Structures are given as C-alpha cells and as structure tokens.
Amino acid sequence: MRRSLLVALVVLPFLASCTKKNAGNEIVIGHYGSMTGSEATFGQSTDEGIRLAIDEINATGGIKGKKIKLITMDDQGKAEEAASVVTRLIEQEKVVALLGEVASSRSLAAAPIAQAKKVPMLTPSSTNPKVTEVGDFIFRACFIDPFQGTVMAKFASENLKAKKVAILRDVKSDYSVGLADFFAAKFKELGGEIVADVSYQGSDVDFKAQLTQIKSKNPDALFIPGYYTEVGLIARQARELGIKSTLMGGDGWDSPKLSEIGKEAVNGAYFSNHYSTESKEPAAIDFMNKFKAKYNKQPDGLSSVAYDATKMLIKAIEASPEIKASAIRDQLAAVKEFQGATGKITIDDKRNAVKSAVVVQVDGSNNKYVTTINP
Amino acid sequence: MEDFVQHIINGVSLGSIYALIALGYTMVYGILQLINFAHSDVYMMGAFASYYTAMFLGRDNQPGVGTLVILLVASMVACSLLGLVIERFCYRPLRKAPKLNILITAIGVSLFLEYFAQVVFGADPKVFPSVLNDTVLAEMNGVQLKSSDVTVLAVTVIMMLILNFVIYKTMLGKAMRATSTNMSVASLMGVNTDKIIAFTFIVGSSLAGVGSVLVGMKYPKIDPLMGMLIGLKAFVAAVLGGIGNIAGAVLGGLLMGVSEEMVVGYLSSTYRDAFAFGILIVILIFRPSGLLGKNSVEKV
Numbered sequence: 001m002r003r004s005l006l007v008a009l010v011v012l013p014f015l016a017s018c019t020k021k022n023a024g025n026e027i028v029i030g031h032y033g034s035m036t037g038s039e040a041t042f043g044q045s046t047d048e049g050i051r052l053a054i055d056e057i058n059a060t061g062g063i064k065g066k067k068i069k070l071i072t073m074d075d076q077g078k079a080e081e082a083a084s085v086v087t088r089l090i091e092q093e094k095v096v097a098l099l100g101e102v103a104s105s106r107s108l109a110a111a112p113i114a115q116a117k118k119v120p121m122l123t124p125s126s127t128n129p130k131v132t133e134v135g136d137f138i139f140r141a142c143f144i145d146p147f148q149g150t151v152m153a154k155f156a157s158e159n160l161k162a163k164k165v166a167i168l169r170d171v172k173s174d175y176s177v178g179l180a181d182f183f184a185a186k187f188k189e190l191g192g193e194i195v196a197d198v199s200y201q202g203s204d205v206d207f208k209a210q211l212t213q214i215k216s217k218n219p220d221a222l223f224i225p226g227y228y229t230e231v232g233l234i235a236r237q238a239r240e241l242g243i244k245s246t247l248m249g250g251d252g253w254d255s256p257k258l259s260e261i262g263k264e265a266v267n268g269a270y271f272s273n274h275y276s277t278e279s280k281e282p283a284a285i286d287f288m289n290k291f292k293a294k295y296n297k298q299p300d301g302l303s304s305v306a307y308d309a310t311k312m313l314i315k316a317i318e319a320s321p322e323i324k325a326s327a328i329r330d331q332l333a334a335v336k337e338f339q340g341a342t343g344k345i346t347i348d349d350k351r352n353a354v355k356s357a358v359v360v361q362v363d364g365s366n367n368k369y370v371t372t373i374n375p
Numbered sequence: 376m377e378d379f380v381q382h383i384i385n386g387v388s389l390g391s392i393y394a395l396i397a398l399g400y401t402m403v404y405g406i407l408q409l410i411n412f413a414h415s416d417v418y419m420m421g422a423f424a425s426y427y428t429a430m431f432l433g434r435d436n437q438p439g440v441g442t443l444v445i446l447l448v449a450s451m452v453a454c455s456l457l458g459l460v461i462e463r464f465c466y467r468p469l470r471k472a473p474k475l476n477i478l479i480t481a482i483g484v485s486l487f488l489e490y491f492a493q494v495v496f497g498a499d500p501k502v503f504p505s506v507l508n509d510t511v512l513a514e515m516n517g518v519q520l521k522s523s524d525v526t527v528l529a530v531t532v533i534m535m536l537i538l539n540f541v542i543y544k545t546m547l548g549k550a551m552r553a554t555s556t557n558m559s560v561a562s563l564m565g566v567n568t569d570k571i572i573a574f575t576f577i578v579g580s581s582l583a584g585v586g587s588v589l590v591g592m593k594y595p596k597i598d599p600l601m602g603m604l605i606g607l608k609a610f611v612a613a614v615l616g617g618i619g620n621i622a623g624a625v626l627g628g629l630l631m632g633v634s635e636e637m638v639v640g641y642l643s644s645t646y647r648d649a650f651a652f653g654i655l656i657v658i659l660i661f662r663p664s665g666l667l668g669k670n671s672v673e674k675v
Contacts, residue, residue, distance in 0.1 A: 038598060040499030076498060171645055199644050203604075205594035208385035209639035215517070216378050229500050233596055240509060241381070242519060260502045261596060 026069045027062070027323055029054070029313070030089035032100040032110060037077025038203065038229050041255040042102040042302055046124055047072050049306030050099055052294055057314050066323070068314070071095065079109035086110040090117045096325050097122065097313055102302060103227070104128030104175040111138045120329040124309035125274065125302055127251065128178045132351045137325075139332050139351045141309035141340075142274055143375070145175070148250050149182025151272045151357045151373045152223065157190040159359075159371070160246055160270075162220035166196040168210055168234060170226045173202055179225035179250050195219050200230065207234045211241050219245050227252040232261025239265040246270065254301040259365050269362045270370065274301040275342040276358045278369035287341035301342075308340030380518045382640045383633060388524040388593070390632020391531040395586035396609035397616070397624035398538065399579035405619035406555045406575045408474065412481040413461055415606020416488035417454050417580045421587035422597040423496055424453030426503055435504035443506050443526075443588070450584035458580025462573055492599035500598040503591035527589050534582060535625050541578070542621065551575060555619075604648070611655045617668025626666060630654075 031050055033043030050070060058067050071093050075082040082101060089095045090113065098114055098121040101107045107126035114121035115135035122139045123131060129144045156162045165187055170176035184194050195217040198210045211234070214222060222238065222245045224231050231253055238247070247269035254273050259266055275284060277298050287307055291299040299307075315338065316331035317323060335347040343355045356374045360367040396418055403411040428449035429435045434442050465484050469477045513520040542548035553561040554571045562568045590605070591597055612631045616623025631651060638650045658665060 036493070036498035038498075038500050040497075201644060201647070204644070204647075205590075205596060205601075206385075206389055206636075208389075209382060209636040210644060212378055212381045212385065213640055215381075229596055233594060236595075240519075240521060242514075242517065257500075257502070261500075263505075 025066050027066050027317065028069050028071060028093055028095045030086075030093060030095035030098045030100075031070060031072045032075050032082055032085045032089060032098065032106075033072065033102065034077035034106070035072065035074035037075075039077045039103060039227055041228070041257055041300075042125075043074065043077075045255075045300050045302040046100070046102055046306040048291075048295055049124070049299065049303035049308075050310045052291060052303075053307050053310035053314065055294070056290070063314065063318050064323075068317075075101070075106060077103070077106070079106050082106040083109045083113060086113050090114070090119050095119065096323060097317070097328050099124060099306070099309060099313065101126060103173070104131055104178070105173055107131045108134070108174060111135070114138065118329075119325045120332055122309050122313055122332060124306040125251065126175070128174045129352070130174065130178070136333075136351070137329055139347060141312055141345060141353050142251075142305050142342075143355055143357050144352050145179045145250075146182045147375060148272050148357060149179050149184075150186045151359065152248055152250065152270075153183050153186035153190060153192070154373065155270065155272075155359050155371070156187060156221050156223070156248060157192050160221055160248075162192065162246070164193050164195045164217070164219045165221045165223055166214045166217055166219040166245070167194060167198070167223045168207070168214065168226075169197070169199050169224075170202050170230065171199040173226070175250075175252060176225045176227075180223070183223055183225065200226075200234075202227070202230060204230065205233060207237050208241065211238050211243060214238075215241055215243050221246040221248055223248045225250045225252065228255040228258040229261060232258050232266060235262040235265040235269065251301060253362075254367075256300070256365055259362060266362045267364065270359055271362070272357050272373075273360050273367070274305045274357070276301075276360050276367065276369035279341075279358075281341075281343070283339050284341045304341045308338075308342050308345065311340060312338055312345065377516045377518050378640065382636045384518070384520060384524055386633030386636035387629060388527050388632070389636060390612075390629035391527045392586055392590055392593070392628075393605070393609045393612045393631050394531050394625040394628025395534060395582055395589070396605065397613040397628045398535070398621065399583045400610050400613040401616075401618055401620060401624040402538075402575050402579040402582075404613070406551065406572060407466075407477075409466070409477055409481065410610065411579070412478075412606075413465075413484040413488060414579065414583060415602035415609070416485050416492075417457050417461070417602075418583035418587045418606065419492060419597075419599060419602035420457055420488060421450040421454040421580075421584035422503070422591050422601065423492065423501075423599075424584075425450040425588050425591065426501055426597060429504040438505040438508045440507075442504070443592075446504075446506060446588045446591075447585060450588050451581040452584075454580040454584030454587075455577040458576040458583075459573055462576040467569065467572075489599055489603070496599060498599060500596045503595035503597050505595070506588065506592040523593055527593065530585060530589060531625065531628075534585060535621065538578070538582075538621055547571075547574065608651055611651055614655060614665055615658050617665030620665065620667045620669075623665055623667035 035043040054068050073085040102125045104126040107123045111134035115137050120137050125142045127145045132138045167180050169180035196214045249271040253271040319331045320327035338345045346354045358372050359370045399414045425446040509523045550566045554568050612627035613624045616627030
C-alpha cells in the first residue's frame, strides 16, 4: 500500500506535465508577471491592460477567424521563477508570443529563454537597455532608462532648479542601478552636483542610516529610482528624519500602493511615467473610458503600456502571413508610428520603442500631470 | 558628530526589535536546547493577526495608545496560541527523539507557516495601520529623538525586566530554571515539565507578537516572508549575547542594531548583512558561548 502510494506520488507530476494540445482555432499568447509578491500591483495592472486589449479583438471576431487565448502565469516577483514559468509557457502551452515582465531583472532572466526558443517576447515596461540587447526576438513597448534618466535629470535641473541631488539606489535591481547611472551622468552634464550616491537592497525596511548620511549633505532633491514598496518606506523615513528635499523617481513608483505606504510623505514628489490619466490625446481618452467601463477604476501607467504592447502584438500577428513565431517577430520589428494610449510608438533597429515620457506629481492616490518630454 | 548620534539612536531602536525577537529564541533554547526556527514565522503571524484585528475593528487609521494596546494584545494572544499549538503538536511528540529530528521539524514548521501565509494572506505586502502618532521628543543640532524610537526601547526594556522578574523571583521561574538545568531530575522533583515548556513557548511567542507590532509601527510594510531575515538576525543576536541568557539577548540585539546602522552609514548597505553574520563568525571563534554566556562542558 505504502509503496503504491509512493509510486503514485512520483508518477503523478509527470502525468500532469504531459503537453496539452492546442485547439487549432486559437492563438495562444503567454503573459508572465508578478501577480503576487512585493511588486504584485505591477503584474496585476499589466494583466488588466493585456486582457482589455485581447477582449476587444476577440469581441470583433479575433484574428483571421481565430480567437486569442491569454495564459497568465505568476512569477511571484522572483527572477528564477520567471525563467521557469517562461519555459513552461513556451514548452507546454506552445505560445506564439510572450508578454512580460515589468521589472527588468525578471525580463532579463526570461529573455535568453525566449531568444533561444525563438519566440518573440515583448516587454511592456522593462526599461533597462540590456533587456532588448539579449537578442533579436526581444522587444519593448516603453522608453529605455537612458531616456528616462535624461528626462528626470533635465526636469531636476530645469524645472526644479536643483543644484545638489542625492541618489538612493537599489543595488539588487538592474533597473534601479541603470536608471541611477543614467540620471547621474546627465545631471552632471547639465552642471549639477551629485552630493551623495548611496544604496539599499530591495526588501530592506530600515533606511535610516542611508538617509542620515544624505541629510548631512543637505541636497535640493533626492532621486530614488526604486520600486514603490521601498520608496514608500524611504519617503516616510526621510520625512521622519527631517529631510525636506524634493523626492523624485522613475516609473517603478507607479502603483496605488505608493501613497498607501508612503502616506503624506510622498505627496509632492515627482516621477517619470509612461502616461498620465490627465492626457488629452484621443487614443488615451478612449483607452481610459474602456478601462473604466471594464474595471471600474483609473488605469495606471503600467496598464496603459501593457494595453499598447498587446495592441502592437495583435497588429503584428494580423500582419503576419502565417501565425508563426518568426513571422510575428518580423512584423513586430516593422512597427512604425503606432498610435497607442501612451503616445506614438516606433520600434527602432535595437527593438526599443521611441516615444515620449511624462512627468507626474504625486497627490494622494492621484498623479497630477506636470509635463511631457519628447525623445 | 550629529550623524554619529543619529546613527546610534537609529541603531538602538532597530536593535531593540532584534532583542525582543532574540528573547524568544533564547528562552526556548535555554529550556529545550532547541533553536526554534519557527519563531520568526510566529512573529510574522503576529503582524498579520494585529493587521486583521485593526481592519476588523476599523482601527486602521486611529493612531493612539488605545490602538497600540489593542494591537499588542491581539498579536500577543495570537502568537502565544500559535506557539502553544506548535509546541503541542510538532515538538512534544518528538521530545524523546534525537535533537536533530526536532530541529528539522522546526525548519519544516517555519516553511509551512511561510507558505501557508502566502496562500491565505497573499504574497503582496500589506500596509500596517498607523499605531502611534510619531512626534519629535527632542531635537538638537538636527539630531532627532522620535517617540517611536523611545517606545520601542521602553517596551523592550520593560519586557526584559518582567521576564527577569518571572524567571528569578517566582515559583514558575524557579521551575523553569530547574527544567532548563535538568529536565528529568526536575520532573522527579514534581515539576510538570510539559506545562513549563508550554509556558516557555507562550512567553517567547508573545514577545515575538510584541516585536511584530513594534516593527509594523516603525516599518509599516508586512508580508509573509518578513520574518526570514529579521529572524535570522535576531538569532545571531541571541548567539552573540550568549544563547540561553536573557540579558545577553538584549545586549546582542542592541549591538547588532547599532553596528548595522554604522556599517550602512559609514561603509555601504551592501555589507549590512555580511557584517551581521561576520560578527557571528568572529564571536563563535573567540567566545563560543557568546558575550554573556557561560562556558559549559558537554557531558558525554
């Protein structure tokens, strides 16, 4: 009895892992993202954006008579998990294209797999330049960190008139380190001074020591290119220590949790983002209305780039002569002047999106539009 | 200089929290010679218990002493119940088994609690309710002393004093010390050792509960894996001070907190954990029984 149980235990996982056969009238697209974990709102917002776009195309009959089926898998916000779910999406679910991730570290873990299996991967919002450098099957629908860093450096020196800026970066995150470097380089070029450049590690909760160090340098602004959970805590502790500098960051701040954790400490802070809910573009207004009708809430920046990325992918699949990974790749590479909710997107020869960025100001749970900066 | 003083204040406040959790490790070790790896997850459960209590009572945004007391009680009750259950169903059946079995069980319980919490509460971080209005008590040359720092230190010291009183001044404490010295002889003398061990788990776990509310107050982000690193550091603190020694746990916690802040403040945050565990290695080489621990000869 015991032995047969044991055998069953060993055999079951293998049985369960048998490849599923796809029905011929479906196009399967995979999405991997942090549906749970410390950046859970990233994956959830992205998934909402993707589903909105897919429901729209399926309502009009799909592509060439085939409906699109989305399979979302949770990587729990861990790079190693991202690699394994992507392998599963490709090997077992037989997806023709992949959407994901938000965090660059996780996109970087998954990209080599997609590249090796020759499945096009389109990341909606990983901004680290290294992601698309992995290979010719990796694309993105958002701007890259050198641009985002430039935007915030310009904003700090021209709009905020800041002379001295301190940087607090997450050394564990490719996104944060890259963005901090690009910001620092541009800010120095513009004549500013980086008075302190200190680091923390994602999932830390105590930042007082770093902030005490920063406080003594008395900077005009503090640039924190991190993710919202840590940023919320950093902002609180900075204000507790009596740091009055303006806080600035990147698109990693874009989450309703930011103000939940940071409370009034994050009010008045600026960050660069993919889009603003106060945008007057017809495509953006159209997207916002659809999103509100479906989910009954305001979309954040990540939902909007995810929506655009999915639309781009759908367009590429439509334009492909046959529904095959390599054909879709070629069509993705050819995207030009695509009008999305987050602006006009053109894929350049490095498979990056050329598009504008907005700077928004945190005001409670809303983000007020400040300015748009073009590439 | 101002920096230095501020680092000390921050470090003492962080160290007090390590100390509270270290007390739980040290008590259980003192009695059972068991490193209770599940302790850090009991602490995490305490944070969630007080979080949901606050939500349920609608006290998630009413900072005040009342809220602090309610949350402390909720967390302590939840933690001691959990500690009791773990002791009764996971450790007691193994009391006669080799030490290694119970140690591995402790790791199993720890993993179970971590992943159980991820399933039940979700893996995304929750925002802990505001417990106390943080006010600046004193400010000199830009150095701030906050009410939260003082509260944390005060609670830790009070808990340590109560614990010392219970252990050295009451019959219950005498029985605990007897059980710790020699369990079989203590039971021959009429001490109900099972009860004493259960009591130790209740006390240790409720201290973790206190720690979780204080951490939630200072760093209002709680998630199912929040206990891992802080538990490890508190364990190091307990070993540093001499595991099994109450004052040693507090001393170890404070030392860890201050040295960590100094490392981050003057070197780099990259070395924060490396330094914490580096201390452990050095102490184990030169004083294997910790700073305040007594050298004991292993009886064979």
